Amino acid sequence: xxxxxxxxxxxxxxxxxxxxxxxxxxxxxxxxxxxxxxxxxxxxxxxxxxxxxxxxxxxxxxxxxxxxxxxxxxxxxxxxxxxxxxxxxxxxxxxxxxxxxxxxxxxxxxxxxxxxxxxxxxxxxxxxxxxxxxxxxxxxxxxxxxxxxxxxxxxxxxxxxxxxxxxxxxxxxxxxxxxxxxxxxxxxxxxxxxxxxxxxxx
Numbered sequence: 389x390x391x392x393x394x395x396x397x398x399x400x401x402x403x404x405x406x407x408x409x410x411x412x413x414x415x416x417x418x419x420x421x422x423x424x425x426x427x428x429x430x431x432x433x434x435x436x437x438x439x440x441x442x443x444x445x446x447x448x449x450x451x452x453x454x455x456x457x458x459x460x461x462x463x464x465x466x467x468x469x470x471x472x473x474x475x476x477x478x479x480x481x482x483x484x485x486x487x488x489x490x491x492x493x494x495x496x497x498x499x500x501x502x503x504x505x506x507x508x509x510x511x512x513x514x515x516x517x518x519x520x521x522x523x524x525x526x527x528x529x530x531x532x533x534x535x536x537x538x539x540x541x542x543x544x545x546x547x548x549x550x551x552x553x554x555x556x557x558x559x560x561x562x563x564x565x566x567x568x569x570x571x572x573x574x575x576x577x578x579x580x581x582x583x584x585x586x587x588x589x590x
Contacts (some may be wrong), residue, residue: 402507403439415544438485
């Protein structure tokens with residue numbers, strides 16, 4: 389992991405994409421450990437987590453996770469999901485956070501040396517190029533070991549560094565402790581209300 393101790397770094401986490409990637413690798417992320425790993429590597433200025441939330445539901449399973457992250461060192465960026473019906477009559481949910489992540493990364497870039505994006509979405513290639521033009525180093529975190537890979541080839545080629553998420557499992561993976569059905573660990577709350585990347589696009 390090529391991060392220098394003097395670098396001002398920030399994490400930009402595409403929540404839906406990271407969740408899908410970690411699940412495809414078969415492990416859950418301990419977000420406290422995630423922060424600790426990057427705090428030890430450089431001067432962590434900010435850790436931003438992006439997710440859409442279905443606000444019209446009586447209970448959203450992602451809400452406890454959002455609250456937990458909000459109180460434990462993350463800056464939460466959320467917006468309501470939007471429901472629509474496509475041309476074939478299928479009900480879909482829109483909740484893409486790409487624009488919010490890109491705008492924030494560009495706004496904060498002048499205060500940072502190294503930007504770390506947790507996503508494999510090829511749409512971020514142009515963002516990475518723009519950040520590099522402004523003088524930032526950019527690392528992307530995703531995986532190549534799944535079939536198909538979760539990271540777009542053009543994004544990996546554009547980034548200065550690529551971190552294989554599977555290689556971080558021992559450092560940021562959550563220990564599975566058997567517990568009763570009434571016990572809940574909000575740091576590992578499932579993202580039932582997150583949509584997959586394709587469903588989120590219109």
